[in-house]
């Protein structure tokens with residue numbers, strides 16, 4: 001006869017997962033799945049530059065070797081999609097706003113607000129959207 005999980009057991013398990021800060025890391029289910037969606041390969045993101053993923057509306061940058069950042073690709077001025085990363089900035093084609101690749105902050109208006117950060121993680125040679 002199997003014992004159904006008690007409410008206390010379920011809560012304790014949930015708390016343990018939260019405490020570990022590793023929900024979806026695959027430790028419990030043995031799948032090894034990271035819970036993220038593969039976006040690109042590490043080698044696709046140039047050091048000191050970045051790349052725009054129009055479909056996912058995300059821009060991934062590598063401001064310093066081995067450091068990856070991701071931001072929304074939607075310009076905070078009027079909502080165009082940024083279209084390139086060049087000379088240390090993420091550039092919007094509509095009215096010329098530029099954002100720093102390191103933190104998404106405004107380098108050049110008319111935008112006044114930074115690009116919102118997106119969550120990514122590097123796993124092996126892959127960059128995953130989490």
Ligand code: FES
Nearest residue numbers: 075077078092095
């Ligand atoms: S929408 Fe990007 S600069 Fe205006």
